[in-house]
Amino acid sequence: MTKAIRITEKVTPGVLRERNTRLVLQTVLIGDGSMSRADISRSTGLARAVVSEIVESLMAQHLVVEEVGTPSGRGKPAKPLRVDTDRQCLLMADLRPTEVVAGVVGLDGVIGSTGRVDLPPNPGVDDVIRVLDSFLRQLAADDGRAVLAAGVAVPAMLSPEQGIVESIQLRWTDVDLAGPLQEALGYDVVLVNDATAVAMSELSHQSQAGGSVIVLHIAGGIGSAIILDGRVHLGERQRAGEVGHIDVGVSDRRCKCGRTGCLETVANLPAILGDASVEDLDAVSSPGEDPALRALAERVDHAGRSLGALVCVQAAILDIPDVVIDGPVRRAGARLLDAIEQELARRLPAVDVRRPRFSTMADQSKMHGAAAAAMLHELGVLWHSSPDRA
Numbered sequence: 125m126t127k128a129i130r131i132t133e134k135v136t137p138g139v140l141r142e143r144n145t146r147l148v149l150q151t152v153l154i155g156d157g158s159m160s161r162a163d164i165s166r167s168t169g170l171a172r173a174v175v176s177e178i179v180e181s182l183m184a185q186h187l188v189v190e191e192v193g194t195p196s197g198r199g200k201p202a203k204p205l206r207v208d209t210d211r212q213c214l215l216m217a218d219l220r221p222t223e224v225v226a227g228v229v230g231l232d233g234v235i236g237s238t239g240r241v242d243l244p245p246n247p248g249v250d251d252v253i254r255v256l257d258s259f260l261r262q263l264a265a266d267d268g269r270a271v272l273a274a275g276v277a278v279p280a281m282l283s284p285e286q287g288i289v290e291s292i293q294l295r296w297t298d299v300d301l302a303g304p305l306q307e308a309l310g311y312d313v314v315l316v317n318d319a320t321a322v323a324m325s326e327l328s329h330q331s332q333a334g335g336s337v338i339v340l341h342i343a344g345g346i347g348s349a350i351i352l353d354g355r356v357h358l359g360e361r362q363r364a365g366e367v368g369h370i371d372v373g374v375s376d377r378r379c380k381c382g383r384t385g386c387l388e389t390v391a392n393l394p395a396i397l398g399d400a401s402v403e404d405l406d407a408v409s410s411p412g413e414d415p416a417l418r419a420l421a422e423r424v425d426h427a428g429r430s431l432g433a434l435v436c437v438q439a440a441i442l443d444i445p446d447v448v449i450d451g452p453v454r455r456a457g458a459r460l461l462d463a464i465e466q467e468l469a470r471r472l473p474a475v476d477v478r479r480p481r482f483s484t485m486a487d488q489s490k491m492h493g494a495a496a497a498a499m500l501h502e503l504g505v506l507w508h509s510s511p512d513r514a
Contacts, residue, residue, distance in 0.1 A: 141178075144170060146504040148178045152188055152205050153232070153507050160202035179205065186211035186270075187231065187503070207231045207507075213267055215260050215274040216495035218318070219252065221293045221344055226259055227488075228267045229495045233328060233507035235488060236267060249288075249299045257308045273312040273502045275494030276301075277321035279345060284362055286315050292381065293344045314498040319347030319365050321493030322450045322483055323356050328496045328507055329484045330354070336444045338435060339365075339483075341490070342427075342451040343393050348434075350442065367434060368392065374430035387434060391427040393452055398423060405455035424456045428463020435464065435480070436471040445476060450483035450490075 151164050161179055165172045182188040189208045192201075209230040217226035220243075227238030241259050244251050256276070264271050278301070280291035286302045306313040316324065319341040326337055334354040341347045346368035350357045357364050371385035379386035389395055397404070400420045408424050411417035435447055453460055461480050468477045483489040500506050 142504075144168075144174060145178050145181070148175060149182060149187065149207075149503060150505040152182075153207055153505055155205070156232075157191070157204050157206035160204055162202060164205070183208075209234070211269060212272045213264075213269040214272050214495045214498050215263060216491040216498070217256060217260065217274065217276045218321075218491040218494065219256075219276055219278045219294075221247075221279070224252075224255055224259060225487075225491060226256075226263060227491060228263055228269075229492065231272070231499070231507070233492075233496070235492065237263065238488070238491075239263065246295065249296060249301055249304075252301065253305050253308065256305055260309060271309075271311050273314060273498040274305075274309065275314045275316060275321075275491070275496070275498030276305075277316050277318045277490035277494040279318050279343070279347075280315075281366060282315055282317055282362055288315070312498070312502060314494070314501045316494045316497045317347060317349070317362075317365075318343075318490050319349040319450075320356055320358065321490040321497065322448070323349035323351050324493035324496040324500075324506075325485050325489045326448055326483065326493075327351050327354070327356060328493075330508070335446070336442070337446045337448055338438050338442070338444050339448045339450065340367075340431060340435070342391065342431075342449065342453045346388050346392050346431075348438070350438070350444070352442065352444075370434075372430070372433045372437070374426075374433050387430060391430045396420075396423050396427045396453065396456075402452050402455060405453070406457075408456050408459050421459065424453075424459050425463045427453075428460045429467045432464040432467025432471070436468050439468070439476060440472060445478040447478070447480035448483050449480055454482045454486065 147168050148164055151159060151167055161175050162172065165175045179188060183190065186208050188205055190203045190205050209232050212231060214229050216229055217224055223240055223242050225240045228236040230236065241255060243255055260274060278288065279293045281289040283289050288296055288299045288301055290297050302313045302315045319339055322341050323339045326339060335351065336353060337351040339349040348365035348367045350364060368388040369379065369381050369383065369386045372387055375385050375390045377389035378384050379389050400416065404420055407417055408421040411421040439445060465479050485492045496506055
């Protein structure tokens, strides 16, 4: 009989303390102000003395506060713990080809003030750094809390070292955005691919840990991200989900990347809109006899069928029926979801078909997910917030 192979890793006291600290802080986040030190000890299995030591450290770092307990019978009242939302915050930004949308979010995931600023035409990396530096500084000054870190969603392929490998939408290749921006601002800046940012936002809204979701972000390009068993799957080179420029047999058009048949030629936002505006998507559910709206509705249907051809492969290989659609195409509403669902039903067994849905945070999904990525990078934890709180 073959013996199981045990792979052991030396766990130092420092590593163990770091893991326990993350566990306690994550438990406080999930508890949402309802758990005391004793509750955390029972929930995590950590000794009360260990929990108390970690809580004192988190309080000293202004990450956790302990409320006044409410008397209930004999003994000292339990003092509930919550994340400190008064001292520190995160900044978040959604970098788009023509503008930046940004805002402030508390350590509990609740979004504060937001804003929008235009970029110059065909912006270079220096232009974006200058705009982001000024914009984020202003948001932080208006908010008044100390900034823990900033998360920036970008329409780009990223290297494991946070460099931008390529952004077809921004026309950038091999540029460093995070480094100079971090140096200018004085705190950590975490870059996240835009589809991955949407996935991070969805992950933070999962009602139960360990779920799996396929995310498609459709704007100037098409990107996908996979949440697999409660974790965002990035791949060995952090390029998982770069699906916009693959051929799934739905197009014979020439793409701006130089190849023919790319999914983006029929299913990205410019291909869907043609000469129409984003606002026109609001009317595609009932286009009537208007020739322009009928043509737009047909392009939405074609895009939906094309996206369905991609999703059915992803869903069948990974056994993930939950599909999330994000981007300005949300304005096409049920018509787009109908087309995707019908294509899934045509290609997959009925038991594997589930109606796709739009992203939980809508237009704020990317920057909210970028902030979640920054939170995970800095503290090793992720908030879990319901849509009505964020």
